[in-house]
Amino acid sequence: MNESILEVEEVTKLFGGLAALDDVSFSVEAGEIKAVIGPNGAGKTTLFNVLTGVYRPNSGRVILKGKNIIGSRPDQITAMGMIRTFQTVELFEGMTVLENTMVGCHSRSKYGFLSNSLRIPRAMREERRIFEEAMQILTDVGIETRASDEGMNLAYGQQRMLEFARALASQPEILLLDEPAAGLNPYETGELSNLISKLRDRGLTIIIVEHDMGLVMGISNDIVVLDYGEVIARGTPDVIKNDPKVIEAYLGIGTE
Amino acid sequence: MARRKGIVETHSYRTFLIVAAFIFILPIWARPIPGEALHMDIVNLMVLTGIYACAVLGLNLLLGYAGQISLGHAAFFGIGAYTTAILCTRFTWFPTWLGVILGASLAGAIGWLVGKPVLRLKGNYLAMATLGLGEIAFILFSQLKGLTGGTVGMLNIPPLSIFGLKFDTDIKFYYLVWAIVLVIMLLTINLVLSRVGRGLRALHSSEVAADAMGVNTGSYRVKVFVWSAVLAGLGGALFAHFQLYINPESFTFALSILFVTMVVVGGMGDIWGGLVGVVALTFLPSIIQVFPEWIPGIPESLTNFSNYALVLYGLLLIIFMIFLPKGLSYGMERGVAAGRRSAKLLLDRIRAHD
Amino acid sequence: MIYGSATVFTLLLVVTLSIKGSTGLQWIVSGLTVGSIYALVAMGFSVIYSSTRVINFAQGEFSMLGGMLMYTFASKAGVPVPLAFILSVIIVTLLGAGFERLAVHPLRYSSVITVIIVTIGFSIFLRAVAKWIWGSDPVKIASFSGDKPIRFLGAALVPQSFWVFGFTALAVLLVFLFFNRTIVGKGMTAAAANPDAASLVGISTSTSSLIAWTIAAALGAAAGIIIAPIKFAAYSVGTMLGLKGFAAAILGGLGSAPGAVVGGLILGVLETIAAGVFPSGYKDAVAFLILILVLLAWPQGLLGRRQDVMA
Ligand SMILES: Nc1ncnc2c1ncn2[C@@H]1O[C@H](COP(=O)(O)OP(=O)(O)OP(=O)(O)O)[C@@H](O)[C@H]1O
Ligand SMILES: [Mg+2]
Numbered sequence: 028m029n030e031s032i033l034e035v036e037e038v039t040k041l042f043g044g045l046a047a048l049d050d051v052s053f054s055v056e057a058g059e060i061k062a063v064i065g066p067n068g069a070g071k072t073t074l075f076n077v078l079t080g081v082y083r084p085n086s087g088r089v090i091l092k093g094k095n096i097i098g099s100r101p102d103q104i105t106a107m108g109m110i111r112t113f114q115t116v117e118l119f120e121g122m123t124v125l126e127n128t129m130v131g132c133h134s135r136s137k138y139g140f141l142s143n144s145l146r147i148p149r150a151m152r153e154e155r156r157i158f159e160e161a162m163q164i165l166t167d168v169g170i171e172t173r174a175s176d177e178g179m180n181l182a183y184g185q186q187r188m189l190e191f192a193r194a195l196a197s198q199p200e201i202l203l204l205d206e207p208a209a210g211l212n213p214y215e216t217g218e219l220s221n222l223i224s225k226l227r228d229r230g231l232t233i234i235i236v237e238h239d240m241g242l243v244m245g246i247s248n249d250i251v252v253l254d255y256g257e258v259i260a261r262g263t264p265d266v267i268k269n270d271p272k273v274i275e276a277y278l279g280i281g282t283e
Numbered sequence: 284m285a286r287r288k289g290i291v292e293t294h295s296y297r298t299f300l301i302v303a304a305f306i307f308i309l310p311i312w313a314r315p316i317p318g319e320a321l322h323m324d325i326v327n328l329m330v331l332t333g334i335y336a337c338a339v340l341g342l343n344l345l346l347g348y349a350g351q352i353s354l355g356h357a358a359f360f361g362i363g364a365y366t367t368a369i370l371c372t373r374f375t376w377f378p379t380w381l382g383v384i385l386g387a388s389l390a391g392a393i394g395w396l397v398g399k400p401v402l403r404l405k406g407n408y409l410a411m412a413t414l415g416l417g418e419i420a421f422i423l424f425s426q427l428k429g430l431t432g433g434t435v436g437m438l439n440i441p442p443l444s445i446f447g448l449k450f451d452t453d454i455k456f457y458y459l460v461w462a463i464v465l466v467i468m469l470l471t472i473n474l475v476l477s478r479v480g481r482g483l484r485a486l487h488s489s490e491v492a493a494d495a496m497g498v499n500t501g502s503y504r505v506k507v508f509v510w511s512a513v514l515a516g517l518g519g520a521l522f523a524h525f526q527l528y529i530n531p532e533s534f535t536f537a538l539s540i541l542f543v544t545m546v547v548v549g550g551m552g553d554i555w556g557g558l559v560g561v562v563a564l565t566f567l568p569s570i571i572q573v574f575p576e577w578i579p580g581i582p583e584s585l586t587n588f589s590n591y592a593l594v595l596y597g598l599l600l601i602i603f604m605i606f607l608p609k610g611l612s613y614g615m616e617r618g619v620a621a622g623r624r625s626a627k628l629l630l631d632r633i634r635a636h637d
Numbered sequence: 638m639i640y641g642s643a644t645v646f647t648l649l650l651v652v653t654l655s656i657k658g659s660t661g662l663q664w665i666v667s668g669l670t671v672g673s674i675y676a677l678v679a680m681g682f683s684v685i686y687s688s689t690r691v692i693n694f695a696q697g698e699f700s701m702l703g704g705m706l707m708y709t710f711a712s713k714a715g716v717p718v719p720l721a722f723i724l725s726v727i728i729v730t731l732l733g734a735g736f737e738r739l740a741v742h743p744l745r746y747s748s749v750i751t752v753i754i755v756t757i758g759f760s761i762f763l764r765a766v767a768k769w770i771w772g773s774d775p776v777k778i779a780s781f782s783g784d785k786p787i788r789f790l791g792a793a794l795v796p797q798s799f800w801v802f803g804f805t806a807l808a809v810l811l812v813f814l815f816f817n818r819t820i821v822g823k824g825m826t827a828a829a830a831n832p833d834a835a836s837l838v839g840i841s842t843s844t845s846s847l848i849a850w851t852i853a854a855a856l857g858a859a860a861g862i863i864i865a866p867i868k869f870a871a872y873s874v875g876t877m878l879g880l881k882g883f884a885a886a887i888l889g890g891l892g893s894a895p896g897a898v899v900g901g902l903i904l905g906v907l908e909t910i911a912a913g914v915f916p917s918g919y920k921d922a923v924a925f926l927i928l929i930l931v932l933l934a935w936p937q938g939l940l941g942r943r944q945d946v947m948a
Contacts (some may be wrong), residue, residue, distance in 0.1 A: 079495055080494075081491060081494070081495075100494070100499065100501070101491075101494035101495050102494055102496075102497045102498055102499045102500070105496065105497035106497055110495065110496070110497070111495055113491075113492065113495075117489045117491065117492035117495075118488075118489075118492075119485045119488040119489060119492065119493075120488040120489075121484065121488065121552070122481070122484055122485070122488070126481055126484075129478070129481055130478075130482065130485045130496050130498065131497075132478070133481075133482060133496055133497040133498050134496075134497030135497075136478050138477070138478070139506075140479055140507075140510065143473060143474050143477035143478065143479050143480075144470040144471075144473050144474045145470070145473070146473045150477065153478075154477060154478065157478060193496060194496075197497055346750070350748075350750060352750055352753060352754075354757070400933050401929070401932075401933070403933070404932055404933075405749075406749035406750065406753065407691075407692040407749060407753060408887075408932055410692070410694075410753050411692070411880075411883055411887075411928065412928070412929050412932050412933075414880065415880065415884075415925035415928045415929050416925075418880070418921065418922075418925050419922050419925050419926070422918065422919060422921060422922045423922075425918065426916070426918040536876065540757065540761060543754065543757070547754060591769060592765070593762070593764065593765035593768075594761075594762055594765040594766055594769065596758070596761055597758045597760070597761035597762025597763075597764075597765060598758070598762055599758070600754050600755065600757060600758025601740055601755050601758040601759060601762070604744070604747075604754050604755045604758070605740060605743055605755070608747075608751060
């Protein structure tokens with residue numbers, strides 16, 4: 028077995044009296060696709076927010092590549108190789124597709140206010156590198172022809188792809204996807220599924236939150252099921268499909 | 284794509300060269316021709332424009348690019364002015380150029396001191412906190428009588444001189460100020476076209492997303508605030524050496540608002556637009572002063588701009604935010620494009636008719 | 638935190654009274670008087686903020702206009718005080734409601750910065766127009782019931798203070814009843830607590846925004862009118878009053894009506910004591926220092942809930 032790249036240990040996050048995450052533990056192995064599923068309000072997005080440093084949990088640890096990242100800033104966590112996409116598309120307004128993607132390169136570039144104001148050659152070289160990498164990634168996800176359009180003007184499916192591209196631009200080791208298939212048509216979902224598998228084959232570790240069970244069961248190696256902030260089941264897709272607790276959690280809130 | 288980025292860059296630098304050339308030759312023709320006609324001292328007004336432009340370029344980075352509001356930038360302008368004024372009047376030997384540099388630096392240092400805690404606040408709260416800081420600075424300028432001369436202010440500030448070269452006429456000051464503004468312009472264009480510029484715009488649009496993409500938004504916010512304070516301080520220091528006297532009335536809330544209005548009218552996040560905003564609002568009072576000549580019998584109360592300067596600024600702020608949130612220059616571009624379209628449409632129709 | 642600050646504040650009052658005696662009492666009563674005004678202005682901020690998440694930078698100008706209109710009606714035109722009061726409040730209220738419809742409502746989907754700039758534009762506009770109409774000299778407005786001071790434990794109270802206290806109490810009561818007893822008001826309270834549920838309680842955000850602005854303008858105008866006989870009225874008083882009202886709202890916890898009252902009273906008293914102790918030129922700085930310190934150290938204020946203050 029592979030060693031684990033990310034360990035979530037006994038994480039609890041309270042909002043007022045509500046435990047959005049209640050003593051959640053699991054570990055993610057390098058190179059696997061881990062799915063996190065659960066009914067609406069189960070705490071999946073909150074989990075991502077804790078992992079990426081948006082929220083500080085009330086207790087527990089998150090160990091990324093051997094280092095506890097609780098208390099680290101989001102940008103530091105991104106620089107360590109873990110990046111996320113958003114459930115509701117969060118593109119940068121007024122910026123082109125290319126510029127959006129170039130922002131994703133932020134953590135792997137370093138020249139700041141002074142060097143860039145003065146256009147020192149090294150900063151310019153870096154800028155060219157960022158540009159070329161961003162173009163390459165746009166080509167990879169298939170939206171390079173829209174590079175100079177404003178990101179917000181893309182069709183919804185392409186906006187999702189752009190979010191994807193922007194995250195990939197940081198060349199992450201772990202990619203967190205929050206409902207990437209939401210709002211996509213079946214064809215686009217198929218493309219997405221291929222893309223995710225391709226990324227896994229390149230060695231990327233992926234954690235995906237998704238309601239589309241076809242997609243989840245098709246690509247994930249391992250599944251964690253959350254309900255009311257608690258882990259109620261974990262295992263391979265086959266195990267989860269037949270777990271009575273999971274079926275009940277989903278049925279209990281009404282069929283969706 | 285590759286092309287597009289290239290276009291944006293050359294476009295910016297080409298505009299820069301055109302503006303620089305225009306500024307270089309402006310005093311040669313502007314003084315005799317429109318200046319005479321309008322009874323305006325165009326060079327003198329352009330000096331003031333340049334001084335304000337320093338502050339507004341910085342504020343545009345802060346407000347227009349990073350989306351962080353400050354309603355207290357008059358404080359930094361004032362700190363720059365008082366620093367050099369105090370040094371150069373207390374110690375007559377003190378090099379004035381050093382006073383200007385120290386003024387800008389002190390403004391930056393204070394910007395850092397207050398910015399670090401205050402910039403943790405968002406939108407409305409940041410606006411109120413900076414407003415409060417501006418008011419405190421104004422109170423200090425008026426109350427620290429031993430240092431600032433109180434409400435009377437400071438007189439007999441020496442003109443700026445750099446290594447024996449004295450900038451004691453409008454025209455000399457004009458070239459100095461605009462050389463400085465053009466340098467700042469160039470630095471600013473470089474900055475906004477770089478990863479830092481993208482980071483600032485990302486922060487403006489969605490802070491969580493910017494954070495998640497690896498932009499250290501906290502540090503960016505402080506840095507851009509400090510830089511804008513330095514530029515405001517620089518403007519203020521130049522102002523002191525141009526006017527040769529200062530008092531607290533020059534650094535009130537109204538000045539902070541004027542800066543914000545200039546950014547808004549020019550177009551938030553539009554460097555060239557910002558310049559248009561500064562020119563428009565600096566010239567406006569003088570242009571209105573000329574009205575009686577064009578419109579005979581106009582009542583006196585309408586020709587005295589100071590009566591209703593703020594009425595107008597207020598209206599401009601409201602109208603621009605509702606109808607032209609991208610500013611004057613963008614609006615003009617749009618207007619020209621629309622004009623062209625409708626002209627073409629008309630032409631097509633005429634052709635079809637034939 | 639709340640008990641801690643209550644203790645500190647009580648101690649401050651006791652110390653002031655024991656050191657300064659009747660002068661101290663005088664300070665405290667004057668402090669409570671201006672504090673009541675700050676409380677009304679703060680309530681204006683809170684009402685608009687809690688239903689629309691907008692800070693109305695023109696809130697103080699409503700008070701200024703109230704005072705100036707009162708001057709025109711009561712002192713210049715000789716309209717009887719109650720009628721002049723009502724007229725002034727109505728005009729300002731219409732102005733506030735009109736501004737909401739024309740400028741704030743169209744911007745309901747815009748960014749915070751846009752709305753801030755627009756309300757700042759409005760405040761500058763009102764202030765400048767007032768200067769144009771009334772000039773820059775302060776004007777005097779007669780007290781509602783004479784100027785003969787009332788002696789109380791060695792302190793002299795102007796009768797207008799009682800009008801201020803009485804009116805503030807009445808206004809607070811009315812606002813409370815509106816938000817807790819009427820259907821519309823309860824709907825607005827529910828919608829403010831949970832914006833997603835706004836449509837469920839049957840009151841549109843559009844209506845609730847208009848109502849909030851109307852109430853805030855009326856509160857502001859009334860505050861400006863009743864304080865005018867004690868402080869002078871002038872075109873320039875609104876900005877400072879607005880800032881202090883905001884400081885009071887922050888101190889009490891933005892969005893909380895009881896917080897606004899508590900914050901206003903505390904700020905008024907602190908400021909008056911400070912003005913007695915420090916050179917008077919620094920008096921206004923007190924409010925700003927409090928504002929900035931509270932914002933930084935303790936942004937949810939005394940009675941507010943934790944909010945999205947921090948970036
Ligand atoms: N900032 C917050 N403040 C208070 N409560 C919150 C906050 N964020 C989330 N919650 C609550 O925490 C719980 C979990 O929310 P979360 O968004 O993590 O669910 P989710 O599993 O992502 O649901 P969905 O499938 O709908 O996206 C919900 O009850 C939600 O209301
Ligand atoms: Mg979610």
